[in-house]
Amino acid sequence: MTDSIHASERIAHLRKQIEHHSSLYYIEARPELSDYEFDKLLEQLIALERQFPDLVTPDSPSLRVGGAITKEFVSVIHREPMLSLSNTYSLGEVEEFYNRVKKLIALEGVDEQEMVAELKFDGVAISLLYRDGLLVRGATRGDGVQGDDITVNIRTIPTVPLKIGDVGEIEVRGEVFMRKEDFEQLNESRPEEERFANPRNATAGTLKLQDSAEVARRRMSFVAYYLKGIRDESTAHFSRLKLLEELGFSTGNYYQLCRELNDINEFIAEWSEKRWKLPYETDGVVLKLNAVTLWDKLGATAKSPRWAIAYKYPAQQARTVLIAVVFQVGRLGTITPVAELEPVLLAGSTVSRSTLHNFDEIQRLGIMVHDRVIIEKSGEVIPKVISVVLEERPSDALPIVIPSNCPECGTPLSRPEGEVSYYCPNEEECPAQIRGRLLHFASRNAMDIKSLGKALVDQLVAIKLVKDVGDLYFLQEPQLENLERMGRKSAQNLVRALDESRAKSYERLLYALGIRHVGRATARELSQACPSLDALMQASEEELSTVPDIGPVVARSICDYFAKPSVPDFFEKLNAAGLQLSALESAAQINRNFEGLTVLFTGGLDRHDRQTASELVMERGGRVVNSVSKKTGLIVAGHDPGSKLDKALKLGVRVVSEDEFEAML
Ligand SMILES: [Zn+2]
Secondary structure, three states, rough: OOHHHHHHHHHHHHHHHHHHHHHHHHOOOOOOHHHHHHHHHHHHHHHHHHHOOOOOOOOOOHHOOOOOOOOOOOOOOOOOOOOOOOOOOOOHHHHHHHHHHHHHHHHHHOOOOOOOEEEEEEEEEEEEEEOOOOEEEEEEEOOEEEEEOOOOHHHOOOOOOOOOOOOOOHHHHHHHHEOOOEEEEEEEEOOHHHHHOOOHHHHHHHHHHOHHHHHHOOOOOEEEEEEEEEOOOOOHHHHHHHHHOOOOOOOOOOOEEEOHHHHHHHHHHHHHHHHHHHHEOOOOEEEOOOEHHHHHOOOOOOOOEOOEEEEEOOOEEEEEEEEEEEEEEEOOOOOEEEEEEOOOOOOOOOEEEEOOOOOHHHHHHHEEOOOOOEEOOOOOOOEEEEEEEEHHHOOOEEEOOOOOOOOOOOEEOOOOOOOOEEEEEOOOHHHHHHHHHHHHHOOOOOOOOOOHHHHHHHHHHHHOOOOOOOHHHHHHHHHOOOOOHHHHHHHHHHHHHHHHOOOOOHHHHHHHHHOOOOOOOHHHHHHHHEEEHHHHOOOOOOHOOOOOOOOOHHHHHHHHHHHHHOHHHHHHHHOOOOOEHHHHHHHHOOOOOOOOOEEEEEEEEOOOOOHHHHHHHHHHHEEOOOOOOOOOEEEEEEEEOOOOHHHHHOOOOOEEHHHEEEEEE
């Protein structure tokens, strides 16, 4: 009983902390905790809730990590249809819309026409229902009348408040989207052939997933733009947006009250360039009549409301010259033609390179070196060549020749039947593939070794100091010190970073190996189905095919990887390097350095907040106390320590600095 009371206090405390830090991170963009520290808080909450399931509530931030698997989403009928706005690419039509609204409101006896201009997020519309201050339902737009109940997935989106002040029953609508950075990370963690074309596609695909834990990992965002149902409701859309912010929603911040057509045009012009600097994609400006009371009076056509319109920015294009085509060799040997362009300003940045994808694309475009080309940036993060100005083809135009040999190692290229790409088959020796594997291994979603950057990898491979990722772990500081741009400090940092990466989980290691078709999600499934590299090596193609999410192509690719003659030696090297070759070792990776030790903190700490520091001690078997006694085994003294330090010194308790404490961890 007392346990449960204690737990409920602890749970309440953790939830409050998590909500606070989550809001600092996601809404105010000024985090105070590192991702690691934040995850630790969440892990503690989840562990406690698992122990006391009665204490789980529908607003607990633990629901944000997902976990529920949905077989089929239930259909829901929207309380009022979610109409889509009519779209236009023309400023002339914006003016027509403005004048049409003017006439309609004049019929209602209103002559002052205020409009709200909002940036249009390029995402997926959803509807949220709150009752007694709690999120009770999140649904897709569907056909506008009927959508899917995807509450479990919606709850994982950090910027969707699970709890707001009790304002009765309200509906909030808005857009789920993916920030460019999160989108790139998601794509990077997926096998090449499964990558999403743009953040909007990724968002739409993610919302429909039946595994909410995977939804949570993909880190989507939400902006609110519509509020309905508040008692003594504000009658202006602009103040409703403000109210949404007060309730804890993000509105994206960029909206403006426009009193004249000119204000609207200025807003549109201002954001046509500025929007490229935003960390997410926007594709236009939405204009809504500010007077909400008039919305019903103006009504809607069959498809769209008459009181709003969406202006969409035309895709941004630029003209430039194709200077040359270079051929890049990827980590899996794929040859990608890359266009080198005369630098040109497009969508807020200078573009001098663009991928041509593959040779079919070159043929489809009919492109030649020295051609004048049109490049475009629309929903995509990377610009692409969309056409050739054939009538201006110069006399010195040259055909693009598909190389017959690898530009890196000279091996004749091959093109597997039915594939659009050429490959360098020299997997083991091709320097480009070795470099690609090393960089993938060190990338953030893999082993996360920040000090192993591109320039260093280039050098290590060029002087043959490293041939595979296993070699990294046997590098010595003296070997590294004399490399270009390295020096002693950097050499130490790299060796330390590599050392720390030894503790990375088996699941991460599986992903980091860079097996074709094995992205992060597949690595996770694999690590559960085959909890060690030995088990994985012995699994047959048929057995692998029974693992969720693993089809015959992936199973084949995994077997091919393990069948390579170099693999046993390579794994022996990884083993000698001390990497986590099984799930079991990963679980036991936290040490017990504080077993039986009673620790007290005094003064300010720089690296961790007090809470986290205490947790680090407890995870390692220690206890944390708040007052000094003879039983206190260790004092960690930060800056400006208080009277506790004096007392401890008198009692002869061992005192360490924060740096020493860090080393003990
Ligand atoms: Zn090659």
